[in-house]
Amino acid sequence: MSDIRRTKDRLAIEALGLEKSYGETRALAGLDLAVAAGSVFALLGPNGAGKTTAVRALTTLLRPDRGRARVAGYDVVAEAPEVRRRIGLTGQTAALDECLTGRANLVMVGRLNHQPARQARRRAEELLERFDLTEAADRGVKTYSGGMRRRLDLAAGLVGRPEVLFLDEPTTGLDPRSRLVMWEVVRTLVADGTTVLLTTQYLDEADQLADRVAVVDHGRAVAEGTPAELKARFGTESVELTVAGSSELSEAVAVLGRYAAGEPGTDTAGRKVAASVQDAPRRLPGIIADLASAGIALDGLEVRRASLDDVFLALTGHGPSTEATASSLKELAFP
């Protein structure tokens, strides 16, 4: 039993003070990471935060200037070949031979993973099926769509049944359907015991998939925890009321103001009042009771939970990326 505990607590990825500079630019400025085996860990950060550099260092593709890292128990510099035997990588650009067919790519990767020919062919078949590529298997990768390429690339990363899988922005540029497929794959892998480290600019992706998230900015992890922890620690929840008559608006502002962290915002035309409220779900009964005793009738009441957007903004002082910010702004009509 203690054995099981130990495997569960074992770290699949461990990084201490990783540094990497390109001239003046410090891509990694002392990155520390600890990822438990069998979990999904997300590196969340804007473009240029150092996420890709971190993945490249952990997958032995580049040598850090300073610091140490172990993946699957092996040092990424001193024991790089051992690390390579145990990892799979799917990067931002498809790492495939465009000239070859999808099947030939997978068989080649299997053979280079030192699988016997027959096993490599069988594994390729399995993965083609799993990623819905059987029909396109004998076509050149050149003819594949972006989503198909990404799927094949992920399949290539899985050929060797890696202990630790690195996904560098696996869903950037994917259509929503392919994105869901990708999430499903990650969940299945983790259920089978694979450790997954993924980088993403999408907050909802980290929220959906990751057991733990590290927010990366300027080459360092500025915060780390479960999505819920991060939201509780850095995010704020807000309460939004829609009053029945616009005459009740000012009174509603006064009531909500007693609970709010700041001055409530109002939307006169929409008859709405909103404010950020710490620990909103628990204080909601009080708010409702106060509103009732003040005789304010409500048309609507909404609690907006803290999002990782808030966390991100609180930690880095800027949005995660224009795209993600735009989508979250749509929900956030006001305050």
Place this chain on the structure above:
Amino acid sequence: MTTISSYERSTLEKERRLSRALWAAKDTLVLIRRGLERIIREPQQLLDVTVQPVIFVLLFTYVFGSAIRLPGGGNYHAYLVGGMFGMAMAGTAPGTAVGISTDMGSGVIDRFRSLPISRSVVLAGRTITDLATQVLGVGALMVTGLAVGWGMHKGAADALAAIGLALLIAFAMTWAGACAGMLLKNAEAAQALGFIVFLPLSFVSNAFVPTQGMPGWLRDFANWNPLSAVAASCRQLFGNPNPAVTVQAWPMQHPELATLLWSAGLIAVFAPTAVYLFRRKVLG
């Protein structure tokens, strides 16, 4: 715990090295197969090793050759084919350079690097595949040669020796090409290298015209050009006219040995350099 004796340790180390070498050989085969599959899917890659030499043979025999007189007499058509061996084999280098720089610029190199294979395997796979395509080039050249009146007038052993020497220099040239491919930014630059370095190198040799008529300084360069050694070796071993026998430069007096030494020298310099450049490039 029992301790491991130094004898046992050295045996273990030997076995480890042996298995590493074995895997490297197997991985190279996988990558050669990849190269051949690419060619089967896109046979136009073979144009430069097949059609190009044929065009040069026809161009030189029927256009330029009509105005060239060989010192000491002899048929220019029979003379040219040996020279074409020199040019075609050296021509492997730009092809390798283009292939390598294309690979380096594409994502596939990251795939290779994240796999448990030795770094040199990626390069060896490429150079050996290019050598294999040159075998086809040799065939195309010989068939064209026979059609324009060239022939092999010595034994089969001599003919095979000529082909062997030609392929050896081709292999040496692929390593030079691999280095160039690694240093150049993109495939276009690698392609341009072919015109800037390789074409002049081919023409300032005895491949197309005997060196006797060249100005002094150029003649010295041409006589020591490895392509001249290959051309002279082939002419000697095929029993074709070889005006270079009267040239007093050492490589022209011992063309076969010169070809061997050039090949060995080129491989000794460029193979480790290519591996070094590759490591440096991929480790960032």
